[in-house]
Amino acid sequence: MLEGLVSQESLSLNSMDMSVLERLKWVQQQQQQLQQVVYQSSNNSHELLQILQFHGSNNDDLLQSSFSPFQMLGSGFGPNYNIGFGPPHEAMDECISRTSSCHMEPVDTIEVLLKTGEENRAIALKNKRNPEVKTRGEEKTEKKIKVEAETESSMKGKSNMRNTEASSDTSKETSKKASEIQKLDYIHVRARRGQATDRHSLAERARREKISKKMKYLQDIVPGCNKVTGKAGMLDEIINYVQCLQRQVEFLSMKLAVLNPELELAVEDVSVKQFQAYFTNVVASKQSIMVDVPLFPLDQQGSLDLSAINPNQTTSIEAPSASWETQSQSLYNTSSLGFQY
Amino acid sequence: MERQIINKRKRVFSLQPNKNPKALFARRYVSHLVPALKKINMKKSSSKTNHPSFEKTVKHEVDMAFALSAQEFAWSRFLLQKLLSSVHDDPVRTSSSPSEILERSSKKQGGGKHQDRDEEEGGEIKKRLKELQKLLPGGEEMNMEEILSEIGSYIVCLELQMIVLKSIVQDNIS
Numbered sequence: 001m002l003e004g005l006v007s008q009e010s011l012s013l014n015s016m017d018m019s020v021l022e023r024l025k026w027v028q029q030q031q032q033q034l035q036q037v038v039y040q041s042s043n044n045s046h047e048l049l050q051i052l053q054f055h056g057s058n059n060d061d062l063l064q065s066s067f068s069p070f071q072m073l074g075s076g077f078g079p080n081y082n083i084g085f086g087p088p089h090e091a092m093d094e095c096i097s098r099t100s101s102c103h104m105e106p107v108d109t110i111e112v113l114l115k116t117g118e119e120n121r122a123i124a125l126k127n128k129r130n131p132e133v134k135t136r137g138e139e140k141t142e143k144k145i146k147v148e149a150e151t152e153s154s155m156k157g158k159s160n161m162r163n164t165e166a167s168s169d170t171s172k173e174t175s176k177k178a179s180e181i182q183k184l185d186y187i188h189v190r191a192r193r194g195q196a197t198d199r200h201s202l203a204e205r206a207r208r209e210k211i212s213k214k215m216k217y218l219q220d221i222v223p224g225c226n227k228v229t230g231k232a233g234m235l236d237e238i239i240n241y242v243q244c245l246q247r248q249v250e251f252l253s254m255k256l257a258v259l260n261p262e263l264e265l266a267v268e269d270v271s272v273k274q275f276q277a278y279f280t281n282v283v284a285s286k287q288s289i290m291v292d293v294p295l296f297p298l299d300q301q302g303s304l305d306l307s308a309i310n311p312n313q314t315t316s317i318e319a320p321s322a323s324w325e326t327q328s329q330s331l332y333n334t335s336s337l338g339f340q341y
Numbered sequence: 342m343e344r345q346i347i348n349k350r351k352r353v354f355s356l357q358p359n360k361n362p363k364a365l366f367a368r369r370y371v372s373h374l375v376p377a378l379k380k381i382n383m384k385k386s387s388s389k390t391n392h393p394s395f396e397k398t399v400k401h402e403v404d405m406a407f408a409l410s411a412q413e414f415a416w417s418r419f420l421l422q423k424l425l426s427s428v429h430d431d432p433v434r435t436s437s438s439p440s441e442i443l444e445r446s447s448k449k450q451g452g453g454k455h456q457d458r459d460e461e462e463g464g465e466i467k468k469r470l471k472e473l474q475k476l477l478p479g480g481e482e483m484n485m486e487e488i489l490s491e492i493g494s495y496i497v498c499l500e501l502q503m504i505v506l507k508s509i510v511q512d513n514i515s
Contacts, residue, residue, distance in 0.1 A: 207486070214489040221496050232462060235469035238492065242476045245499040249403065252506040256378070257399035259513050 367501050369410035374505070377402040407502050414494045415487070419479025 215234060219225040222241045225234050381398055401424065408420040473488055474480035477495055480488055 211486060211489060214486070214493070217493055218489065218496075221493055230462075232465045232469060235466060235473065238496075239469060239472050239476065242473070242492070242496060242499070245496065245503060246476070248503055249499065249506065250400070252503065252510060253400045253403040254396055255510050256403070256506065257396040259510060 363497070363501060366410050366498055367505055370406050370502060370505050373406035373409050374402065374509075377406065378509075403502075403506070407498065411494070411498050414491060414498075415483070416478045416480070416491050416495050417498075419482075423478060 215231065218238055219234060222234075222238050224241075225237050228234055228237055378399070381395075381402065404420065404424055408417045408424060411417040470485055470488065473492060474483070477483075477488060477492060480491075483491065
């Protein structure tokens with residue numbers, strides 16, 4: 001529905017003309033009819049219009065500049081405009097946030113205008129209403145961390161600036177979490193209710209989220225981390241695991257040194273066995289690696305059928321590696337492991 | 342029969358370069374280690390076996406192969422530097438000596454002085470992070486966030502290295 005809204009806005013923005021003023025006058029004359037039409041329209045548009053109405057009911061001179069987008073929006077819905085101070089704050093705020101969550105280009109300008117309108121409204125409100133009305137500043141202090149975004153922390157400062165400007169005239173937060181703001185390339189940090197919204201704490205919160213994301217990745221890698229909770233315990237497990245791995249590498253290299261005289265190394269053999277080893281290790285639990293150092297899990301090759309590959313043949317080095325990789329590629333692809341940063 | 346198998350192999354060659362980092366690492370590791378071992382073998386057969394230094398040489402080669410096969414990570418660069426610089430001195434063992442698991446520090450509760458639980462937790466976490474720093478090559482010079490990201494790749498590469506080593510050893514036992 002919002003997409004339709006946006007497209008309408010964009011269209012109407014393009015056609016913004018002297019008709020604005022005419023519309024303004026026309027709309028002001030039709031206060032009563034609006035109410036009925038509003039309640040007939042859908043929920044979303046209802047809330048959106050409530051903003052417009054609310055907005056329109058304020059001092060017109062003050063809001064003249066920012067009036068136009070609302071005009072546009074209002075015109076999109078017909079003669080729906082001034083109704084009164086009816087709307088609840090939450091609906092308005094949700095509405096605003098919903099509009100601001102539109103992803104399309106034209107919304108940028110609209111959002112900016114909406115914001116300025118909001119601020120003006122906030123100022124006007126303060127004179128008239130309960131100081132606990134949620135203003136745009138409060139709403140803007142609530143953001144969201146885009147977990148899936150490849151965000152740059154350098155951009156975050158910019159978004160924080162906007163927010164701190166807005167939050168300068170905020171009073172106590174009273175609303176619940178708003179929906180997403182525009183998806184830009186920022187790290188969106190969500191401030192929960194009652195939490196500080198200044199720049200530093202936002203930055204720290206973003207940093208903490210990054211760290212916890214990395215910890216989660218480590219949790220997937222290190223076996224046995226799922227049972228332990230808390231950073232300290234997990235770090236313990238990680239340290240333990242790394243030490244174990246290093247010890248095993250040492251042990252294996254020693255063993256290699258001992259065996260070295262009898263080595264009949266051929267790269268083809270190694271790569272083939274490697275594939276087998278990896279396959280069986282993937283199948284078997286990782287615990288077996290740690291526990292049975294002298295016991296090689298290669299013994300359990302029941303599930304693997306590589307009889308077609310004769311380890312003793314003298315093919316070129318490329319051949320086995322390539323085939324091994326293609327065969328293993330599907331395995332690797334299905335497993336979710338990879339280097340993520 | 343051999344011809345058939347060769348033909349079969351040829352059919353499944355991949356045309357694209359292998360982008361899987363794990364396979365890439367494993368292949369590089371093998372290609373580094375095996376020739377090095379062969380060289381050592383040849384040298385050894387010509388001269389007398391000096392057991393401790395031989396072990397050290399093998400260990401050194403193992404570490405070198407490890408560092409060379411994972412060039413894209415910070416810890417591999419540190420490791421490489423350490424290995425190259427230590428060639429002139431005695432080859433240094435890069436892995437930590439088998440130490441006990443980190444003992445949990447007792448919570449500090451001095452007489453009348455109550456620290457916040459967060460503070461204590463932060464202290465414990467910091468301790469562990471320091472331990473982690475020691476384990477990771479180059480960890481001393483990284484900040485905490487970096488350590489966490491590098492540790493992930495380090496662990497995966499260690500595991501791969503283990504698999505390769507095991508397969509090499511197993512290969513020669515059987």
